Amino acid sequence: MKTTDRELLDYLNRLFPEPGCALHFSTPFECLCAVMLSAQTTDASVNKVTPALFAAYPDAFALAKAEVSDIEPLIRSIGLYHAKAKNLIGLSKALVERHNGEVPEDKEAMRKLPGVGVKTSNVVGAICFGIPAIAVDTHVARVSKRLGYAKESDTPEQIEAKLEKIFPEEEHIRLHYQIILFGREVCHAVRPECERCELTARCRHYKKSSSIKGKKS
Numbered sequence: 001m002k003t004t005d006r007e008l009l010d011y012l013n014r015l016f017p018e019p020g021c022a023l024h025f026s027t028p029f030e031c032l033c034a035v036m037l038s039a040q041t042t043d044a045s046v047n048k049v050t051p052a053l054f055a056a057y058p059d060a061f062a063l064a065k066a067e068v069s070d071i072e073p074l075i076r077s078i079g080l081y082h083a084k085a086k087n088l089i090g091l092s093k094a095l096v097e098r099h100n101g102e103v104p105e106d107k108e109a110m111r112k113l114p115g116v117g118v119k120t121s122n123v124v125g126a127i128c129f130g131i132p133a134i135a136v137d138t139h140v141a142r143v144s145k146r147l148g149y150a151k152e153s154d155t156p157e158q159i160e161a162k163l164e165k166i167f168p169e170e171e172h173i174r175l176h177y178q179i180i181l182f183g184r185e186v187c188h189a190v191r192p193e194c195e196r197c198e199l200t201a202r203c204r205h206y207k208k209s210s211s212i213k214g215k216k217s
């Protein structure tokens, strides 16, 4: 790990000393459902719908018996609710049929479940089973590219592989949350708060936008 990589960890540790998952859940099954529901919406909006959903359907056995029309009204406010309702039921049926209703502790097995991709399996594996991973969402991808850890054309899988190679395994889960928080609170997609960021000296985005501003003035 280079000095600049260590500096990034130190900076994020100062900014976000206690990072963690913002989704609310109490079992691996609820965690998996919440992470699936969080696709293309905010964790806060997922947290508003999951209490009623989990009260009505506390496990995979209960949810596997539901109809899409039962689930839709409970998650309507989060968008893509029809597809997400179908996925939740398909996922629950597969958990019942293949894993006795439990979430498998193996990421490859998780990825064979309907609607579960690399990002979801990485997040659930890290949160529920402590499996090291740097799941790449929109924030992790943007920050990684701006800081030069990834190319603009890199896929989430390529970014994940690069980050996991650079940073020690014991930092992966924590770093994943910290980069997400940094992307949400400082390094926004539009108008990042560079004036309060300590990474300007090494940031491609900052250098590029500064040189554009310099040419205009």
Ligand code: SF4
Residues within 6 Å of the ligand: 146, 147, 186, 187, 188, 192, 193, 194, 195, 197, 198, 199, 200, 203, 204, 205, 206
């Ligand atoms: S300098 Fe700006 S764009 Fe670069 S990492 Fe910091 S906040 Fe993000």
